[in-house]
Amino acid sequence: MTNLTDAQLVARCRAGDQAAWAELVERFSRYVYAIAVQGFRLAEHDAEDVFQEVFARTYTRLDSLRDDAAIKPWLAQLTRNLCLDRLRETARTQPTADEELEPGGFDETLVGLDDALVVREALELLGDPCAELLDRFFCRDESYRTIGGALEIPPGTIASRISRCLAKLREQLEGRNSAADASGGR
Amino acid sequence: MSEQIRWNEERLAALLALLKPAPAGWIEAAAELPRLRSVLDELVARAEVDAGLRAALVADLESALIAEGVEPTPRVLDELRQRLGE
Numbered sequence: 001m002t003n004l005t006d007a008q009l010v011a012r013c014r015a016g017d018q019a020a021w022a023e024l025v026e027r028f029s030r031y032v033y034a035i036a037v038q039g040f041r042l043a044e045h046d047a048e049d050v051f052q053e054v055f056a057r058t059y060t061r062l063d064s065l066r067d068d069a070a071i072k073p074w075l076a077q078l079t080r081n082l083c084l085d086r087l088r089e090t091a092r093t094q095p096t097a098d099e100e101l102e103p104g105g106f107d108e109t110l111v112g113l114d115d116a117l118v119v120r121e122a123l124e125l126l127g128d129p130c131a132e133l134l135d136r137f138f139c140r141d142e143s144y145r146t147i148g149g150a151l152e153i154p155p156g157t158i159a160s161r162i163s164r165c166l167a168k169l170r171e172q173l174e175g176r177n178s179a180a181d182a183s184g185g186r
Numbered sequence: 187m188s189e190q191i192r193w194n195e196e197r198l199a200a201l202l203a204l205l206k207p208a209p210a211g212w213i214e215a216a217a218e219l220p221r222l223r224s225v226l227d228e229l230v231a232r233a234e235v236d237a238g239l240r241a242a243l244v245a246d247l248e249s250a251l252i253a254e255g256v257e258p259t260p261r262v263l264d265e266l267r268q269r270l271g272e
Contacts, residue, residue, distance in 0.1 A: 022217040029216070033208035048212055052261060055216035059223070116204040123202070138202035166195040173193045 003125075007068035014062045025055055028072070030139075031117050032079050039109045040083040040102075046090070050082045057082075072117065076110060122172045130165035137162055215259075225256050230269050243270060 004012070004020075009027070012020035032054050036047040057078060065074060080102075087101045103109075123131050129151065136142040136150070137158075148155035229250075233240040243250045247266060248258040256262060 016220070018220045021220050025213055025216045029208040029213045030205040033212075034205055037206075038204070048209075051208060051212050052215060056219060056261075059219045112201070112204060116201040119198060119201045120205055134202055138199055139206055163195070166198055169198055170193045170195060173198075 005069070006071050010062065010065065010068040010071050013059075021059070024058075024071075028075055030120065031072070031113060032075060034113050034116075035076060035079045035110070036083055039080075039106055039113070040087065042083060042086060046086050050079065050086055053082050054079050072114075076114075080106075119169070119173065122169060122176060126165075126169055126172050129161075130168055133158070133161060134165050134169065222256060222262065225254055226262070226266060226269070229254060229266070233270060240270070 004023070006027075009020055009024050013024055029051075032051055033047065036042045036050045037044075042050060054075065058075065065071065084101050091101070123134060133147065133151065136147045142150075144155040144158045147153075147158055153161070229243070233243055243266075247263055251258040251262065251266070
């Protein structure tokens with residue numbers, strides 16, 4: 001299922017495939033979470049409300065999506081709008097323009113998150129053990145000791161393994177870019 | 187910018203760190219939406235033709251949801267109250 005394109009995944013969700021829906025939530029959960037928490041710096045309880053509302057609306061509005069492949073920008077826009085609504089509610093002042101509510105540098109943050117999602121997809125294609133190792137270290141902030149215990153590898157070898165896995169990830173991304181260049185892009 | 191610079195290891199590490207996992211409970215709740223929607227649809231349909239069930243739902247929505255295997259979160263309670271026309 002993880003090898004499906006975004007468009008294929010959306011089509012399956014629309015057909016009522018519950019496993020596809022769970023995969024869609026998993027695929028974009030970090031992205032939506034990051035927009036709310038990093039992009040808009042929402043408090044955890046506000047971020048949770050936005051997160052659930054994003055997926056609830058996505059589920060009920062999949063039929064209105066014009067381009068299945070555009071689910072990512074669609075989710076980004078929906079998350080942005082709901083974050084702004086939440087900030088507007090909590091501001092409790094006169095109607096405020098979106099530009100005033102949106103944190104400075106939000107567009108740059110979103111570009112970074114888009115790039116991060118590309119890297120994330122490549123990481124998943126790379127598979128374990130590298131995917132798990134890099135996820136534990138960079139995304140979950142686990143120590144060498146914790147990672148070593150969980151993956152049953154000597155903590156003293158983890159730094160070198162991380163370095164090798166990052167090199168593999170770079171190769172994966174460069175290979176993907178070369179393939180896209182050769183075919184003239186998507 | 188060349189791809190080699192764009193995807194150097196330092197940048198990859200920084201980009202990986204941007205996407206932290208959302209709390210597991212949030213993901214589980216969102217993944218459960220189709221099943222939840224199905225249960226709520228069925229419950230509302232039954233309530234439309236069964237006055238006794240409708241009265242029981244209005245009287246104690248939380249217990250009714252628990253009996254249907256649905257966690258009565260504030261979001262679910264709000265939605266169901268709206269759909270029952272309270």
